[in-house]
Every structure is written in C-alpha cells, then in structure tokens.
Amino acid sequence: MRTTPIIAVLESAGPRLVPVETPLLRADDMGLTRGEGAFETMHVRNNAAWLLDEHLDRLERSLSRLHIPAPERSALTELVRVAIAGWGDTEAGVKIIVTKGAEFGGIGPFVYAVVFPVPEIFTATRRHGVRLASLSWGFPVLARERAPWLLGGVKSLSYAANMAALREAAHRGMGDVLLMSADDYVLEAPTASVVWQRGASLFTTPTETGILAGTTAAYLFTNAAEIGLTAGYELISRAELIAADGAWLCSSVRGIVPIVEIDASPLPIGSSNAAIQELVGFPM
Known part of the structure; x- marks a missing residue:
C-alpha cells in the first residue's frame, strides 16, 4: 500500500x-x-x-x-x-x-x-466508534447567522481553533469533540457533521446555525429512504443527543463513525449502523 x-x-x-x-x-x-x-x-x-x-x-x-x-x-x-x-x-x-x-x-x-x-485509526473507528468530549464554541446557536463575518459554513484554512479543540479532547482521553453552542445546542465536530437517529428518522443540525454543510451527511440523507429511514433537521441539546437511538460523526474521509460515549455517558450503536455503513460504502 x-x-x-x-x-x-x-x-x-x-x-x-x-x-x-x-x-x-x-x-x-x-x-x-x-x-x-x-x-x-x-x-x-x-x-x-x-x-x-x-x-x-x-x-x-x-x-x-x-x-x-x-x-x-x-x-x-x-x-x-x-x-x-x-x-x-x-x-x-x-x-x-x-x-x-x-x-x-x-x-x-x-x-x-x-x-x-x-490513517488506520479512521478504519478502526468506523468499526468500533469514537468517544467525544463536549466543548463550547462560545457563542449562541444562531450567532453566526446574524454575523456573516464569522464565516459560518465556510471551509476556510483557519482551522487552528478546531485543532485546539481536538487537542483538548485528547488531553481528556477522548477521541473527538462535540462542539456545543453557548446555549447548549449541538453544532458539529471540528472535522465532521453530527447525525443522530430517533425511531426511523435521521437528523442533523440545520445549517442556519453556521455549521459546515456536510457532503457525506447530505448523501446519507438523500439516500436514507433506501434503508427505510427518513431524514430531517432540528436543534438538539447534549442530553437529548445522549438519549438518541444512535448517533454518528460523518466526514469525507473518515466516513461514518458511531458515537459510543459523550462525557462518560455511553451511547448505543444505532440499530441502523450496519445499513448506514453499507449505504455510504467506506471500507470497514
């Protein structure tokens, strides 16, 4: 290789x-x-x-x-x-x-x-999942909609804060970060979208919050009906995410990664995980 x-x-x-x-x-x-x-x-x-x-x-x-x-x-x-x-x-x-x-x-x-x-860690986390530390991004959930100069939704080269968040998660012994708004809504991860399942529906955070519109998550949502799921957008709190029927990080190279823990609270691997992994087609 x-x-x-x-x-x-x-x-x-x-x-x-x-x-x-x-x-x-x-x-x-x-x-x-x-x-x-x-x-x-x-x-x-x-x-x-x-x-x-x-x-x-x-x-x-x-x-x-x-x-x-x-x-x-x-x-x-x-x-x-x-x-x-x-x-x-x-x-x-x-x-x-x-x-x-x-x-x-x-x-x-x-x-x-x-x-x-x-990286080998990417293929490993596709199979075994990832543990997240929740960290505040420091502003209310709709702040970037009102302040376009904050460049919400822009994939710019200015990723120093994202990398600092990942270092803080590693310092806490966790594999990635759940970025939260100051008013306790789930935003995204530093290099991934967050998707969760409730019943037969998948959800992610709306882009009006200034998150990056995820291409992998969009593909999953467009094709969710093929695996018997619907898809939508909503705001969700950290506690509600922990109570979901399953949650994943979705990114372009890492693929679909089950979230198995948030701040020491365990999450189940969703019942649709195998179907989702097959749909998006990343090697396991």
Whole structure:
C-alpha cells in the first residue's frame, strides 16, 4: 500500500505533479500568513474522488464568501484526476487547497492538491466508534447567522481553533469533540457533521446555525429512504443527543463513525449502523 503523498499543482498550462518535498508557497502567501483560503477533502475509492461535484460546489461557495476567485471547474476536476491517477486501488483522501495568494505582488490564487493514505485509526473507528468530549464554541446557536463575518459554513484554512479543540479532547482521553453552542445546542465536530437517529428518522443540525454543510451527511440523507429511514433537521441539546437511538460523526474521509460515549455517558450503536455503513460504502 502506498504511503507517500502525491502532490499536484494547478498551473496556467494545467496540473503538474511535483515531488512531495518540493517547496510550493511564497513566504507572503495569505493562506499561510492569514488563513485566507479554502479547502475540500474527498474520499478516493475505485480510482475516483467520491462526491467530487458536491465538494467542488462547496469549495466554490467558500471561495465566494472569502472573495477569492474560484478556478474553473474543469481545471479543478483535472487537477484531482491527475493527482489520484498514480495512487492505485487502495482507498485514500485527496485535498484541494486554494489560497488567496501572495500579499505583495498580486500573484494568486494558488491551487494544489494532496493525495494521502487513510490513517488506520479512521478504519478502526468506523468499526468500533469514537468517544467525544463536549466543548463550547462560545457563542449562541444562531450567532453566526446574524454575523456573516464569522464565516459560518465556510471551509476556510483557519482551522487552528478546531485543532485546539481536538487537542483538548485528547488531553481528556477522548477521541473527538462535540462542539456545543453557548446555549447548549449541538453544532458539529471540528472535522465532521453530527447525525443522530430517533425511531426511523435521521437528523442533523440545520445549517442556519453556521455549521459546515456536510457532503457525506447530505448523501446519507438523500439516500436514507433506501434503508427505510427518513431524514430531517432540528436543534438538539447534549442530553437529548445522549438519549438518541444512535448517533454518528460523518466526514469525507473518515466516513461514518458511531458515537459510543459523550462525557462518560455511553451511547448505543444505532440499530441502523450496519445499513448506514453499507449505504455510504467506506471500507470497514
């Protein structure tokens, strides 16, 4: 199985593969110095990026909110194709990064893709689940709807707070984070959507809260009827989530991961877990 990442850079003449150790960014690139940029990460299966169009749609929405020109859709599609062509048959992740470009000199945006192996911990958590620490995001549930400059729903490069939350969870001996609003509503995880089951229905948090609209969760909801479930959106408290019939983290490369504990409170693995896993098709 390949373990060395593959890097492809989008240039005016088209995508070009470069050695992984090649320096790419200028020292004044605003994606590096200010976090001004956006990215998308996709699962690679059967030598193709899964849900590519949906991810590129979201990338374009993020770039629009950041006032960064979006590359042509055909150029991004070709960039992904070139990047993953040499990976092989095993699953992988592919990340597209678009930075705002150089602060001095007007060069930008800068666009590249990275193909990387799926960590073993991801496949393990698909099977065994994950334990979450609940942490406050510090603002009321609808604050970002009233303050668009907080960039709710934008997958920007500014992920330092997300990573800090994950470090705090690890410090507490937990595997991930349940991000909560200041008024005790479930939002999302730092790198995943939260989905829960009640009876024969699946739910997730509405995007009006400023969460990132999850592509994997959207696929699950669009196709839920195939496994006898309905799907909808609602606000839910931490206590209500713990009392659900099952709950999952949904992310683009990790896949569907059962939540088995929140702050020392156990959760059952939902009765629909096997059907959900089969529907989304991540290797177990």
